[in-house]
Amino acid sequence: MTLLGQFALWAAFLLGGWAAVVGFSGRWHGRPELALSVTRAVYALFGVLVVAAISLWKGIIVHDFNIEYVAAYTSRNLPGYYLVSAFWAGQKGSLLFWAIVLSFFAALAQWLTPARYRALMPYVAAVTSAVTVFFVMVMLFASNPFERLPFTPPDGNGLNPQLQNIGMVIHPPMLYLGYISITLPFAFAIAALLSRRLDTGWLQAIRKWTLMSWLFLSIGITLGMWWAYVELGWGGYWAWDPVENASLLPWLTMSAFLHSVMIQEKRGMLKRWNMTLIIGSFLLSIFGTFITRSGVIASVHSFTQSNVGYFFLGFLVTAAILSFTLLYTRWDRLEADVQLESMVSREAAFLFNNLLLVGIAFSVLWGTLFPILSEAVRGTKISVGPPFFNKVNVPLGLLLLGLTGIGPLIAWRKASTANLKRQFTWPVASGVVVMLALLAFKVTDFYALMALALAGFVVGTLTQEFVRGTRARHRMYGESVPTAFLQLVARNRRRYGGYVVHLGMVIYFAAFAGYAFKTEMEATLRPGDSATLKSPFGHTYTFTHLGVSQFEQLNRVVTQASVQVSKDGVPAGVINSEKRQHFSEPAPGVRQKSFEPSTEVGIRSTMQEDLYIVYAGSVEGTEEAVYRFTINPLVLWVWIGGVVLVVGGLITMWPGGTGGAVVRPRQAGYEVQLAGSSGAGA
Amino acid sequence: MNRRGFLGGLGRAAAAGAVVAGLAPRAGVGQGQEVLPGQGEAGTLRDPASAGRSRERVTDHDNDAMITGVEKRMQCTCGCTLDIYTCRTTDFTCTYSPALHKEVVALAQDGKTADEIVAAFVEKYGEKVLMAPKPEGFNIAGYVVPGVAILLVAGAMLVILRQRTRSLQLRTAAAVPGDAAPMAPGTLRAVTAAPPASSDELARLERELRELDS
Numbered sequence: 001m002t003l004l005g006q007f008a009l010w011a012a013f014l015l016g017g018w019a020a021v022v023g024f025s026g027r028w029h030g031r032p033e034l035a036l037s038v039t040r041a042v043y044a045l046f047g048v049l050v051v052a053a054i055s056l057w058k059g060i061i062v063h064d065f066n067i068e069y070v071a072a073y074t075s076r077n078l079p080g081y082y083l084v085s086a087f088w089a090g091q092k093g094s095l096l097f098w099a100i101v102l103s104f105f106a107a108l109a110q111w112l113t114p115a116r117y118r119a120l121m122p123y124v125a126a127v128t129s130a131v132t133v134f135f136v137m138v139m140l141f142a143s144n145p146f147e148r149l150p151f152t153p154p155d156g157n158g159l160n161p162q163l164q165n166i167g168m169v170i171h172p173p174m175l176y177l178g179y180i181s182i183t184l185p186f187a188f189a190i191a192a193l194l195s196r197r198l199d200t201g202w203l204q205a206i207r208k209w210t211l212m213s214w215l216f217l218s219i220g221i222t223l224g225m226w227w228a229y230v231e232l233g234w235g236g237y238w239a240w241d242p243v244e245n246a247s248l249l250p251w252l253t254m255s256a257f258l259h260s261v262m263i264q265e266k267r268g269m270l271k272r273w274n275m276t277l278i279i280g281s282f283l284l285s286i287f288g289t290f291i292t293r294s295g296v297i298a299s300v301h302s303f304t305q306s307n308v309g310y311f312f313l314g315f316l317v318t319a320a321i322l323s324f325t326l327l328y329t330r331w332d333r334l335e336a337d338v339q340l341e342s343m344v345s346r347e348a349a350f351l352f353n354n355l356l357l358v359g360i361a362f363s364v365l366w367g368t369l370f371p372i373l374s375e376a377v378r379g380t381k382i383s384v385g386p387p388f389f390n391k392v393n394v395p396l397g398l399l400l401l402g403l404t405g406i407g408p409l410i411a412w413r414k415a416s417t418a419n420l421k422r423q424f425t426w427p428v429a430s431g432v433v434v435m436l437a438l439l440a441f442k443v444t445d446f447y448a449l450m451a452l453a454l455a456g457f458v459v460g461t462l463t464q465e466f467v468r469g470t471r472a473r474h475r476m477y478g479e480s481v482p483t484a485f486l487q488l489v490a491r492n493r494r495r496y497g498g499y500v501v502h503l504g505m506v507i508y509f510a511a512f513a514g515y516a517f518k519t520e521m522e523a524t525l526r527p528g529d530s531a532t533l534k535s536p537f538g539h540t541y542t543f544t545h546l547g548v549s550q551f552e553q554l555n556r557v558v559t560q561a562s563v564q565v566s567k568d569g570v571p572a573g574v575i576n577s578e579k580r581q582h583f584s585e586p587a588p589g590v591r592q593k594s595f596e597p598s599t600e601v602g603i604r605s606t607m608q609e610d611l612y613i614v615y616a617g618s619v620e621g622t623e624e625a626v627y628r629f630t631i632n633p634l635v636l637w638v639w640i641g642g643v644v645l646v647v648g649g650l651i652t653m654w655p656g657g658t659g660g661a662v663v664r665p666r667q668a669g670y671e672v673q674l675a676g677s678s679g680a681g682a
Numbered sequence: 683m684n685r686r687g688f689l690g691g692l693g694r695a696a697a698a699g700a701v702v703a704g705l706a707p708r709a710g711v712g713q714g715q716e717v718l719p720g721q722g723e724a725g726t727l728r729d730p731a732s733a734g735r736s737r738e739r740v741t742d743h744d745n746d747a748m749i750t751g752v753e754k755r756m757q758c759t760c761g762c763t764l765d766i767y768t769c770r771t772t773d774f775t776c777t778y779s780p781a782l783h784k785e786v787v788a789l790a791q792d793g794k795t796a797d798e799i800v801a802a803f804v805e806k807y808g809e810k811v812l813m814a815p816k817p818e819g820f821n822i823a824g825y826v827v828p829g830v831a832i833l834l835v836a837g838a839m840l841v842i843l844r845q846r847t848r849s850l851q852l853r854t855a856a857a858v859p860g861d862a863a864p865m866a867p868g869t870l871r872a873v874t875a876a877p878p879a880s881s882d883e884l885a886r887l888e889r890e891l892r893e894l895d896s
Contacts, residue, residue: 232772233772234764234768234771234772235768235772239764241763339846339847339850340843340846340847340850341847341850341851342847343840343843343844343847348843351839351843352836352839355832355835355836355839356832359828359831359832359835362828362831362832363828363829363832366824366827366828367824367828370815370824374815374820374821374824377820378819378820380808380809380810381808381809381810382809382810382812382815382821383757383763383810383811383812383813383814383815384814384815384824385757385763385765385813385814386813386814387755387813387814388813388814388815388824388825391814391825392825392828392829395829396828396829396832476890521745522740522744522745522771523740524737524739524740526725527725547725548727548733550727550728550729550732550733557729557732559727559729559732559733559734579732579733579734581729581731581732581733596734596775597732597733597734597774597775599734599772599774614771614772616737616771616774617733617734617735617736617737617774618727618730618733618736618737619736619737619738619739620736621726621727621730621733621736622725622726622727623725623726623727624725624739626737626738626739626740628771
């Protein structure tokens with residue numbers, strides 16, 4: 001099968017090359033059979049990559065340990081579902097995964113894009129095929145998943161224990177899907193530039209792709225946070241590691257694009273900026289892969305040391321030069337249809353929102369690269385960790401949160417004083433009430449106070465938007481309040497789905513604020529001994545060590561330490577934390593330890609706070625156990641915020657409604673002005 | 683022999699037994715079969731090696747806010763990029779962070795303040811040991827460049843947009859002649875010529891705006 005896989009990769013290389021060369025050459029103009037051959041090459045590319053993927057998967061499933069990749073990431077006793085995730089657990093497999101998903105999306109785009117965009121499609125095929133060919137090249141010449149060993153080991157190394165977690169089955173593919181699907185909007189943007197069809201048509205064609213990409217990135221990032229929290233055992237979910245930052249960068253620029261594209265659709269403004277954002281997002285996704293694969297920046301993630309990083313650097317530089325040169329040559333054609341009319345308008349608010357999102361992306365990028373810069377300038381190695389990123393980014397994040405509440409309150413084009421007063425009264429009151437309540441409860445941490453007060457303000461904004469819209473429908477159409485609410489959302493999914501996304505962001509920020517009140521302690525306990533810890537919400541938890549047991553489970557020996565928890569003197573159940581010693585079985589009855597023992601955290605989540613218990617180990621082989629007890633306030637809300645955000649994104653993406661599909665290059669028709677006011681505020 | 687010594691001896695014997703037997707399956711510890719907590723062999727583990735490295739007992743220093751605070755400001759030198767506190771309480775295979783912790787404790791016991799301990803570490807391990815660079819010299823750029831860049835761009839945006847909106851307002855004022863007859867406040871008038879809004883359309887718009895306002 002490896003031979004077939006290898007053959008499939010070469011076939012993919014040739015097919016992708018054909019599609020790219022013919023697509024970019026433009027020689028298909030007036031030659032429909034040539035244009036059709038480009039489209040068919042895209043479908044065939046997907047087909048041969050499916051063959052390659054099946055070849056690798058078969059190797060994994062039949063335990064063909066002669067394949068280096070299979071031996072490195074699987075073992076005979078690896079549970080079945082991890083055999084599935086082993087496909088993308090290592091670099092070689094993840095490159096193949098990337099190529100096959102990209103070719104699938106490319107084929108889907110060719111198949112689903114309406115005929116009115118036919119002129120763009122060969123260029124789109126060329127871009128997607130060129131990117132796919134790049135990944136195939138990396139596999140063929142540097143990191144081949146079908147590479148064979150000179151011998152066949154009796155068993156494989158097995159999967160890293162920390163990757164044996166359901167979060168790791170879902171999190172990487174979600175992030176990959178996010179990264180990969182950015183290629184589609186990028187391909188359409190390049191196609192629009194090459195074909196000089198720079199009206200808003202291409203924006204309409206990529207709308208679903210951009211939302212999907214953003215949604216996958218959001219899910220991937222949130223799942224990554226969840227995995228880090230439940231698996232790594234350090235008690236947090238975000239550490240500003242370069243690999244985490246790499247996923248955040250395109251998410252930030254895509255978020256900026258999703259906002260600014262509305263201005264282009266409604267007013268015909270920001271055309272150049274939107275092109276720049278899409279190109280930038282694609283380049284950042286490649287840049288993220290470069291910094292996470294090259295090892296140029298130290299990371300806690302083990303896959304950062306490899307030989308393919310510089311392939312990505314070369315590709316990144318080439319793609320950046322070609323894309324921005326093309327954009328430069330079309331610069332004059334991207335003139336805005338109209339100009340901003342007032343500094344107090346939703347357009348202006350969106351501009352500042354974009355500035356902050358891109359500013360935060362720049363700040364994250366700057367912090368991630370600063371160690372390299374510092375070493376180049378001063379010759380001194382430095383570290384840039386969470387204290388740096390928090391200091392620089394938390395104020396920017398709070399500003400962004402504030403703008404999340406301000407944007408929807410300001411009218412398009414120009415807001416009047418009366419409009420501002422009417423719109424801001426309740427949201428501001430809501431924020432002030434939250435702040436006063438927190439001060440009354442003696443919450444003095446400045447950033448937490450500001451985050452929660454701004455969250456109150458934004459919730460006030462969102463509530464007001466939903467209440468006013470529902471009330472208007474209720475009065476105008478005589479609908480019941482629930483029907484009016486549902487109709488309101490259903491008829492303008494983009495706007496109200498977007499508000500639900502904002503609500504998800506507010507929940508995130510409120511949950512992040514809880515991190516400031518984390519409390520923790522270490523303790524050594526013999527069976528029957530207890531330790532107590534007071535929570536930020538004033539509860540007293542008592543942890544009584546019950547003992548340590550050992551048993552076998554699947555492919556590991558488990559050492560489980562159990563703690564009886566009581567909250568304010570009332571029993572609240574038992575929490576177990578574990579050490580897991582994985583082993584492989586090269587022959588029946590023969591076992592070999594694989595990897596160092598890993599730690600499994602014991603977690604009990606409530607709406608207020610999480611109890612997070614880590615069994616650090618035992619003293620001298622006895623049941624006397626060393627623990628770290630942590631109380632993490634509001635963590636459950638991080639995951640709830642993620643779910644709300646995804647629900648909002650899905651509402652926005654859902655087909656139908658009246659608000660999303662209509663693209664208006666500018667507000668056409670007549671213009672009205674309320675007599676006695678200075679501008680069009682409605 | 684006291685109880686702890688007895689248990690320790692038993693633990694060592696069990697550990698030796700585990701080494702001899704490897705991880706071969708044993709009777710009574712079958713697939714998924716669990717020994718109930720607190721009912722193990724007299725408080726010793728059957729297979730201590732599977733529970734990771736033996737741990738030292740926690741002391742008051744380990745929970746001392748000053749010491750943990752200092753450790754969170756400095757990076758473990760094992761290359762993991764975690765701070766010393768997080769590394770020693772998370773990566774139980776690391777041998778560097780417990781040693782660094784002992785150094786911090788020793789300096790604290792010598793009466794050093796948090797800043798003095800950090801300074802001693804920087805002197806010994808270099809600036810890389812800090813989780814965030816000191817805001818001095820070239821490092822200041824690290825802290826201020828993002829904020830300054832955003833402020834500069836925001837300032838430039840404000841100036842340019844202000845100029846453009848003003849010139850647009852001037853052009854609009856010149857293009858709309860008159861503002862002829864005064865109208866009652868709250869009524870709508872068309873301010874561009876084509877296509878004209880019909881009176882029905884204006885009335886409907888006015889009604890809907892009123893509905894939205896109320």
